Amino acid sequence: MKSIRIGTRNSALALWQAREVARHLQNLNYLTEIVPIVSSGDKNLNQPLYSLGITGVFTRDLDTALLNDEIDIAVHSLKDVPTKLPENIEIVAYLERDHPQDVLIKRKSAMNKEFHELKLATSSLRRRAFWSKNYPDTEFFDIRGNIQTRLQKLEEQDFDATILSLAGIKRMKMDIDYEFLPFMIPAPSQGVVAVAGHSDKKEINDILKQISHKQTQICVEIERNFLSTLEGGCTAPIGAFAEKIENQIRFKAALCSLDGKNYIATDESFEYNEEENFGEKFANIVLENGGKELMTEIKTQL
Numbered sequence: 611m612k613s614i615r616i617g618t619r620n621s622a623l624a625l626w627q628a629r630e631v632a633r634h635l636q637n638l639n640y641l642t643e644i645v646p647i648v649s650s651g652d653k654n655l656n657q658p659l660y661s662l663g664i665t666g667v668f669t670r671d672l673d674t675a676l677l678n679d680e681i682d683i684a685v686h687s688l689k690d691v692p693t694k695l696p697e698n699i700e701i702v703a704y705l706e707r708d709h710p711q712d713v714l715i716k717r718k719s720a721m722n723k724e725f726h727e728l729k730l731a732t733s734s735l736r737r738r739a740f741w742s743k744n745y746p747d748t749e750f751f752d753i754r755g756n757i758q759t760r761l762q763k764l765e766e767q768d769f770d771a772t773i774l775s776l777a778g779i780k781r782m783k784m785d786i787d788y789e790f791l792p793f794m795i796p797a798p799s800q801g802v803v804a805v806a807g808h809s810d811k812k813e814i815n816d817i818l819k820q821i822s823h824k825q826t827q828i829c830v831e832i833e834r835n836f837l838s839t840l841e842g843g844c845t846a847p848i849g850a851f852a853e854k855i856e857n858q859i860r861f862k863a864a865l866c867s868l869d870g871k872n873y874i875a876t877d878e879s880f881e882y883n884e885e886e887n888f889g890e891k892f893a894n895i896v897l898e899n900g901g902k903e904l905m906t907e908i909k910t911q912l
């Protein structure tokens with residue numbers, strides 16, 4: 611068999627994740643080839659992108675490459691992948707989740723500041739909202755770019771701290787101090803590397819199924835079903851985290867107003883079965899407990 615062409619974005623984190631998928635495939639004696647896809651936005655597809663339902667800014671170019679048969683699979687941070695996938699694209703494997711948490715990173719000059727005094731740089735709606743719930747008077751700053759750029763900006767610019775995913779920090783082997791934030795529920799599927807494939811490539815997809823981690827899949831499907839049931843196509847501050855503890859799954863999730871003042875949370879432990887859509891079930895409970903009105907309020911503010 612020819613080597614499996616693994617598509618990836620060009621960032622250091624994306625390349626690390628692609629190599630991790632390659633390593634799993636090589637362990638099963640498959641040949642692999644990493645294909646970095648540079649963002650272009652002008653690929654020749656026969657149909658316009660919107661008609662295929664392509665939305666994710668991080669995933670769009672890789673979706674196009676998959677549909678154009680330039681790659682066999684695409685590796686993503688699952689939290690950047692929209693819950694609604696384009697036609698003919700499916701998630702075919704999930705690597706085992708390692709570090710789901712968000713962590714706080716302070717610049718050296720702010721090491722002695724208390725949480726409520728911090729000038730905080732994050733562009734994430736979820737991180738801002740959940741932080742504001744606890745520290746309502748916080749001043750926020752926008753920060754964008756990859757992990758390395760953000761840490762560099764932290765040392766150079768006029769704010770004290772930022773919040774990042776621990777998974778990214780560990781993968782990049784960044785040697786920095788960080789603090790856990792127990793009140794911060796991770797983004798749905800944070801810390802999970804997923805592989806997307808073309809629905810027609812059954813042989814490749816079957817190979818990928820061999821490297822998929824079932825427990826991770828179960829947990830992130832609950833989180834993503836929760837998200838898609840709540841959101842209905844709009845982005846809102848939503849955290850969701852499912853974890854297997856002994857024979858049960860513990861699911862913690864919350865929907866929060868942008869200012870952090872209105873917070874609807876759920877925390878459930880249950881025995882998993884394939885028939886029940888737990889993510890949808892808990893999302894409906896949140897919607898019935900004021901979530902519906904809160905989602906409407908959030909939509910008018912965005």
Ligand SMILES: NCc1[nH]cc(CCC(=O)O)c1CC(=O)O
Pocket residue numbers: 687688689690773774775776777778799800801802803
């Ligand atoms: N949207 C950015 C993004 N997408 C995936 C990761 C890190 C890996 C992960 O958490 O899955 C990050 C950086 C961050 O949130 O700090």
